[in-house]
Amino acid sequence: MMGIDISKIYSQFIHDKQDSSRTFQWAYDNSFFFFIFIGLLLFLFLAQKDRRLRWALLTGFSFYFYYKAIGYLPYVLLISTIVNYGLGKVLIKDYKDVLKKAALIFGVVFNVGALGYYKYTNFLFSAFANFKGQEYTPLAIIIPMGISYFSFKALSYLFDIYYGSLEKEYSFSDFLLYMVFFPSVMQGPIDKSRDFLPQIDNDYHLDREGAAKGIFLIMSGLIKKVVIADYLRFFLVERVMESPDRFTGVEILIAIYGYAIYIYCNFSGFTDMGIGIAQLMGFKLTDNFNFPYKAKSVAEFWRRWHMSLSSWLQEYLFVPLQMSMRTLRLMGNVLAVFITFVICGVWHGASWNFIIWGALHAFFMAFALAIKKPKENFYKLIRIDRLVKTKAWGVLQVIFTFHLICFTWIVFSIPDLKIIPYGIQMTNNFTFYINIPDSVVMHQMYDQMTMFFKANVFWQFIAAYPMIMVLLVSAFVLHYIPASVYTKAEYYFSKLPIVVQAQVLTLVIWIVTQSRFADSPPPIYFNF
Amino acid sequence: MITEKFKSAILKELKLDEFEIKDETLANSIPGWDSLNHINVILAIEKEFSVKFKSIEVLKCKNVGDLQKLVDLKLNK
Structure with a gap:
């Protein structure tokens, strides 16, 4: 008689303590997740008219999702939810402006403080110890999953109330669902409270187009994350970045392009799946990517990359900053850009590479801002002001911007970036010290690129690693084809009979499982 | 109601000849009124x-x- 091992089935449902890397695996590229998610959808369908039951299902499942990933309940998230809801109450009521302002300031200090404590304590102490030439043993601080995302969501709630953007007051339970909503709890998108909260009131309704759109996003997300990003990371990016001195310039250049594709496919693939899953549950989350490498300037890149973060930063940080410094005109804008993007870098993590990465973006944008008018005049002077409006010029701008972004990704990706004092001998007995960023990996990359760049290695590379080239080239083609192709594909997909849709989905899942290898690396933006 | 003086101040700052501006018009739907130009319009x-x-x-x-x-509101104070 065939026996069923109940304990094995049970073990699927609980957090796997044995293997801590499973934390990252418990996500949308996991077949067990899809199995219970379909169960959740069925229950949601049964509860479509019952708001309270729907709330209970979504919130309960979100807590379960969190528990399954990390093994305990999100107590920091709960405390943050209670405190922020309380502050929101003060902001909504008819209290004096001074009190409201105090509540808002307290909210900012509380959320930024919590984020700072969990993410930056060790970094600050070690930077300080480093400065004094001492050793530092890091404190054992466990960063709560998703804190960068839910802290920003909580702040959006407080600002939206303060600026009068929320139409009505929401209950604690609704706010709790906003904070813990599982499709966006790990890696965003960072939905603004005014966009998300009103959707809780909507009856659950899933039409064919909505369902097809959700499934389409999940499929494209799976392909981007598992097929393209994981493969490129494992077989190209990590190998080259770990010891660039073992590779020639051509290989390093391919790895740099590979990194740009990898980070985009990894992150956008993951949020595509989250947005698709939310869509199937009747929620429209904020779009997070819009073909970022089609940007013609670094500023435009930020309107296409991690859009939920950039629009958050623009609305709640950049605009208030710029408004308060408006009398400085251009200088005010430049300062606001710098502050915003250094903070954007810091948000990504507590290490120098992220901070310098943010500062680089700020520099590119501030520079473009400062030369905007002189540049226009110069174009007129040499009579190319018509030429710069042509499509061909636009293509050049896209290529140029893409390479600037690739350069910033190098800085972003290098973990051994340090700030070291660099001595300049001024006179015999006087040395002037400046602090400069330094990285062994970066030195090696530079050396190999300048000294061992042999173009014919390119053909050898294609012959040796055809799969890498196929993935890279198809990723670029898929990125640069007109966006309307996707809209059309989605439309035709929604018109297919359900049986055929299921076939396509099965095919995609089959491809994903085939191309997946044992240790799927964690999604990169998970750590932020 | 959008007054002529108010409208022409905006159009002049954005170097536009004509653009229909209503109460419900969003700033970013007016050509040139982007996040970087925002302060210039406000100052104007x-x-x-x-x-x-x-x-x-x-x-x-x-x-x-x-x-x-x-x-x-400011003018009536």
């Missing part, structure tokens, strides 16, 4: 009407109509 309006806004007052504006109301 402050100068035109000799008023001074607080940052929070401008941040609370949802559309161009709200900004007009803010100017009216």
Whole structure:
């Protein structure tokens, strides 16, 4: 008689303590997740008219999702939810402006403080110890999953109330669902409270187009994350970045392009799946990517990359900053850009590479801002002001911007970036010290690129690693084809009979499982 | 209601000949009124009407109509 091992089935449902890397695996590229998610959808369908039951299902499942990933309940998230809801109450009521302002300031200090404590304590102490030439043993601080995302969501709630953007007051339970909503709890998108909260009131309704759109996003997300990003990371990016001195310039250049594709496919693939899953549950989350490498300037890149973060930063940080410094005109804008993007870098993590990465973006944008008018005049002077409006010029701008972004990704990706004092001998007995960023990996990359760049290695590379080239080239083609192709594909997909849709989905899942290898690396933006 | 003076101050700053501006028009739907140019438009309006806004007052504006109301409020004080 065939026996069923109940304990094995049970073990699927609980957090796997044995293997801590499973934390990252418990996500949308996991077949067990899809199995219970379909169960959740069925229950949601049964509860479509019952708001309270729907709330209970979504919130309960979100807590379960969190528990399954990390093994305990999100107590920091709960405390943050209670405190922020309380502050929101003060902001909504008819209290004096001074009190409201105090509540808002307290909210900012509380959320930024919590984020700072969990993410930056060790970094600050070690930077300080480093400065004094001492050793530092890091404190054992466990960063709560998703804190960068839910802290920003909580702040959006407080600002939206303060600026009068929320139409009505929401209950604690609704706010709790906003904070813990599982499709966006790990890696965003960072939905603004005014966009998300009103959707809780909507009856659950899933039409064919909505369902097809959700499934389409999940499929494209799976392909981007598992097929393209994981493969490129494992077989190209990590190998080259770990010891660039073992590779020639051509290989390093391919790895740099590979990194740009990898980070985009990894992150956008993951949020595509989250947005698709939310869509199937009747929620429209904020779009997070819009073909970022089609940007013609670094500023435009930020309107296409991690859009939920950039629009958050623009609305709640950049605009208030710029408004308060408006009398400085251009200088005010430049300062606001710098502050915003250094903070954007810091948000990504507590290490120098992220901070310098943010500062680089700020520099590119501030520079473009400062030369905007002189540049226009110069174009007129040499009579190319018509030429710069042509499509061909636009293509050049896209290529140029893409390479600037690739350069910033190098800085972003290098973990051994340090700030070291660099001595300049001024006179015999006087040395002037400046602090400069330094990285062994970066030195090696530079050396190999300048000294061992042999173009014919390119053909050898294609012959040796055809799969890498196929993935890279198809990723670029898929990125640069007109966006309307996707809209059309989605439309035709929604018109297919359900049986055929299921076939396509099965095919995609089959491809994903085939191309997946044992240790799927964690999604990169998970750590932020 | 958007007044002629208010509208022409905006159009002049954005170097536009004509653009229809209603109460519910959003700033970013007017050509040239982007996040970087925003402060220049605000400064131009402050100068035109000799008023001074607080940052929070401008941040609370949802559309161009709200900004007009803010100017009216300042002028009637």
